[in-house]
Amino acid sequence: MTVAKIALVPGDGIGAEVVAQGRKVLDAVLPGVEATEYDLGAARYHRTGEVLPESVLQEWTGYDAILLGAVGDPTVPPGVLERGLLLKLRFAFQQYVNLRPSRLWPGTAGPLGNVKPGEIDFVVVREGTEGLYAGAGGTMHTNTPAEVATEESLNTRHGVERVIRDAFSRAGKRERRKVTMVHKTNVLTHAGGLWARTFAEVAREFPDIETDYQHVDAAAMFMVTQPQRYDVIVTDNLFGDILTDIAAAVTGGIGLAASGCINPEREFPSMFEPVHGSAPDIAGQGVADPVATVLSVALLLDHLGHPEQARRVEQAVAAELSSRTPGQPLRTEEVGDRLAAHASN
Amino acid sequence: MTVAKIALVPGDGIGAEVVAQGRKVLDAVLPGVEATEYDLGAARYHRTGEVLPESVLQEWTGYDAILLGAVGDPTVPPGVLERGLLLKLRFAFQQYVNLRPSRLWPGTAGPLGNVKPGEIDFVVVREGTEGLYAGAGGTMHTNTPAEVATEESLNTRHGVERVIRDAFSRAGKRERRKVTMVHKTNVLTHAGGLWARTFAEVAREFPDIETDYQHVDAAAMFMVTQPQRYDVIVTDNLFGDILTDIAAAVTGGIGLAASGCINPEREFPSMFEPVHGSAPDIAGQGVADPVATVLSVALLLDHLGHPEQARRVEQAVAAELSSRTPGQPLRTEEVGDRLAAHASN
Ligand SMILES: CC(C)[C@H](C(=O)O)[C@@H](O)C(=O)O
Ligand SMILES: CC(C)[C@H](C(=O)O)[C@@H](O)C(=O)O
Numbered sequence: 001m002t003v004a005k006i007a008l009v010p011g012d013g014i015g016a017e018v019v020a021q022g023r024k025v026l027d028a029v030l031p032g033v034e035a036t037e038y039d040l041g042a043a044r045y046h047r048t049g050e051v052l053p054e055s056v057l058q059e060w061t062g063y064d065a066i067l068l069g070a071v072g073d074p075t076v077p078p079g080v081l082e083r084g085l086l087l088k089l090r091f092a093f094q095q096y097v098n099l100r101p102s103r104l105w106p107g108t109a110g111p112l113g114n115v116k117p118g119e120i121d122f123v124v125v126r127e128g129t130e131g132l133y134a135g136a137g138g139t140m141h142t143n144t145p146a147e148v149a150t151e152e153s154l155n156t157r158h159g160v161e162r163v164i165r166d167a168f169s170r171a172g173k174r175e176r177r178k179v180t181m182v183h184k185t186n187v188l189t190h191a192g193g194l195w196a197r198t199f200a201e202v203a204r205e206f207p208d209i210e211t212d213y214q215h216v217d218a219a220a221m222f223m224v225t226q227p228q229r230y231d232v233i234v235t236d237n238l239f240g241d242i243l244t245d246i247a248a249a250v251t252g253g254i255g256l257a258a259s260g261c262i263n264p265e266r267e268f269p270s271m272f273e274p275v276h277g278s279a280p281d282i283a284g285q286g287v288a289d290p291v292a293t294v295l296s297v298a299l300l301l302d303h304l305g306h307p308e309q310a311r312r313v314e315q316a317v318a319a320e321l322s323s324r325t326p327g328q329p330l331r332t333e334e335v336g337d338r339l340a341a342h343a344s345n
Numbered sequence: 346m347t348v349a350k351i352a353l354v355p356g357d358g359i360g361a362e363v364v365a366q367g368r369k370v371l372d373a374v375l376p377g378v379e380a381t382e383y384d385l386g387a388a389r390y391h392r393t394g395e396v397l398p399e400s401v402l403q404e405w406t407g408y409d410a411i412l413l414g415a416v417g418d419p420t421v422p423p424g425v426l427e428r429g430l431l432l433k434l435r436f437a438f439q440q441y442v443n444l445r446p447s448r449l450w451p452g453t454a455g456p457l458g459n460v461k462p463g464e465i466d467f468v469v470v471r472e473g474t475e476g477l478y479a480g481a482g483g484t485m486h487t488n489t490p491a492e493v494a495t496e497e498s499l500n501t502r503h504g505v506e507r508v509i510r511d512a513f514s515r516a517g518k519r520e521r522r523k524v525t526m527v528h529k530t531n532v533l534t535h536a537g538g539l540w541a542r543t544f545a546e547v548a549r550e551f552p553d554i555e556t557d558y559q560h561v562d563a564a565a566m567f568m569v570t571q572p573q574r575y576d577v578i579v580t581d582n583l584f585g586d587i588l589t590d591i592a593a594a595v596t597g598g599i600g601l602a603a604s605g606c607i608n609p610e611r612e613f614p615s616m617f618e619p620v621h622g623s624a625p626d627i628a629g630q631g632v633a634d635p636v637a638t639v640l641s642v643a644l645l646l647d648h649l650g651h652p653e654q655a656r657r658v659e660q661a662v663a664a665e666l667s668s669r670t671p672g673q674p675l676r677t678e679e680v681g682d683r684l685a686a687h688a689s690n
Binding site (some may be wrong): 052068078079082083087102109111112113114127132135137138139141143144145146147148149151153154155156157184185186187188189190191192193194199216217218220221222224225238240241242243244245246248250253254 | 422423427428432456457458459477480482483484486488489490491492493494495496497498499500501502503529530531532534535536537538539542561562563565566567569570583586587588589590591593594595598599623631665
């Protein structure tokens with residue numbers, strides 16, 4: 001029996017190595033997943049010029065989820081794979097919740113001297129379909145001294161409201177029940193006003209959830225000095241991009257950071273991927289850490305309605321990280337085997 | 346003899362307390378400064394409704410610099426003092442170099458466990474007159490489910506080129522001679538393209554300066570994991586706003602962070618201010634740390650062509666910070682006295 005139909009996009013560099021472990025763990029905890037591999041990314045682009053054929057996009061509408069390793073390498077011009085593949089999927093599949101959990105796991109040491117494992121545990125709900133990512137803008141008098149370049153941030157009540165509501169409903173399932181909105185309302189008064197008004201209105205539907213607001217510059221600072229204070233953060237697309245990388249930094253680096261580009265209604269497939277890139281410098285050596293991919297599989301399991309399995313995957317990761325000795329080299333395959341074995345018990 | 350004409354804006358909260366120390370140190374190292382106080386900020390706004398009278402703006406064109414403490418308090422609606430005072434000055438006086446040095450001073454401990462004093466020493470050259478701070482944008486169908494809100498980032502070759510050139514010339518006076526441009530060229534392809542092309546062209550004029558580029562999300566991460574790598578960073582207005590707060594966080598907090606909004610040509614007065622705010626919670630108690638203001642005075646001295654005096658002020662700060670014992674309460678006045686005494690020797 002097929003319990004879910006999943007597209008696998010190993011992509012470039014270490015992508016294939018880590019996705020293989022993600023799949024191994026997924027199969028171990030949830031038998032019956034039908035997985036189909038797709039060859040996309042920098043390699044495919046160089047070979048055929050194709051980034052995301054329309055036919056693939058069509059096929060994927062029948063899928064439950066996509067698991068992606070990493071796409072890109074330094075030889076592809078900036079924007080080609082980002083706009084043509086990653087952002088295209090977020091927009092086409094209405095993946096308006098870009099979910100990025102941050103935890104300082106037991107056994108890991110982040111860069112912050114005064115923060116202990118277990119003390120950081122928040123999730124960023126980043127808007128995924130609007131703002132400066134809309135691609136609106138252009139240049140005029142290009143390549144002359146009179147050149148003007150614009151980028152437009154587009155924000156709708158529709159888009160802002162749905163992601164804020166999602167953040168509140170996630171907070172309702174957590175222990176601390178707190179949502180912090182991050183924006184820059186003192187400078188971006190137009191978009192900031194829409195965000196602030198919508199946040200206040202949606203908050204009224206959730207009277208038992210605590211609310212807070214911070215400007216993005218202050219939030220970037222507090223994420224370093226007091227990351228313990230956050231529970232759920234909801235923010236705009238670009239602010240979320242920056243804040244989640246700071247969050248990854250304070251919790252031990254992007255090697256451990258998972259993400260999901262989620263369409264909560266499941267009208268379209270959601271995409272799950274590690275935050276790290278294709279890391280061409282270590283590709284093919286079997287030394288990439290698959291933990292970020294495996295944690296992305298946990299997000300996938302949650303999204304598809306298998307929370308018990310998701311928790312088992314997280315427990316396997318916690319056990320794996322607790323048992324590591326700093327500086328000891330790891331083997332991608334062996335980590336995958338250990339995680340699969342632990343999660344299936 | 347008057348060596349410089351300076352406007353003092355104590356502002357709100359702790360502003361008056363720290364500006365008094367800044368002035369004390371300034372007078373100690375550079376006799377003959379003519380300083381005039383201006384009453385602006387939240388208190389004035391509440392009393393008279395005025396934010397920055399046109400007459401003040403006119404008067405200031407005859408000044409060399411402005412030293413500001415802090416303006417604002419939670420009762421003023423977001424945007425009023427920011428747009429009406431701070432940003433208005435940056436735009437009206439073409440303060441296109443928003444300069445923010447970051448150092449981990451001897452005797453201070455930042456939050457990063459693995460970074461020692463002396464290892465962080467970079468300066469962010471943030472563009473101050475363009476980008477998303479232009480205020481372009483609006484809302485439509487406001488307060489209805491169909492509401493759309495926009496913010497437009499406006500970037501000109503003129504504006505981008507002058508700030509990049511300033512960053513290169515500052516790098517030329519530093520030991521490591523390296524400029525890192527930070528943007529998000531893979532998503533903001535229009536503005537990012539202008540920045541990248543301009544950076545490449547200006548770099549050709551400075552063949553002995555090393556160059557680097559990072560996306561803003563990566564830079565936000567590296568600022569936490571490897572802040573040692575930076576020398577001069579040049580970036581757009583909003584990215585600079587966020588990055589400099591992370592920089593303040595990793596170097597011990599905004600209590601020590603100085604800034605200058607500079608018009609390098611000195612056609613208009615430049616403004617110098619601590620990065621911290623008015624801190625109403627500790628105002629009037631004489632316990633605010635004046636170091637950020639005094640370091641802003643060092644930037645002011647550099648800008649007005651008194652580098653020797655600026656270095657003496659910095660040495661006084663280094664001595665002060667080295668002699669502090671963590672947790673010991675400080676008295677604003679006493680710190681100011683010690684700094685003035687040390688700097689005047
Ligand atoms: C690759 C890029 C388009 C992307 C983004 O900016 O969203 C990445 O940084 C991320 O955070 O997923
Ligand atoms: C107060 C605000 C307008 C300002 C900014 O965003 O530039 C502040 O955050 C700063 O960094 O000087």
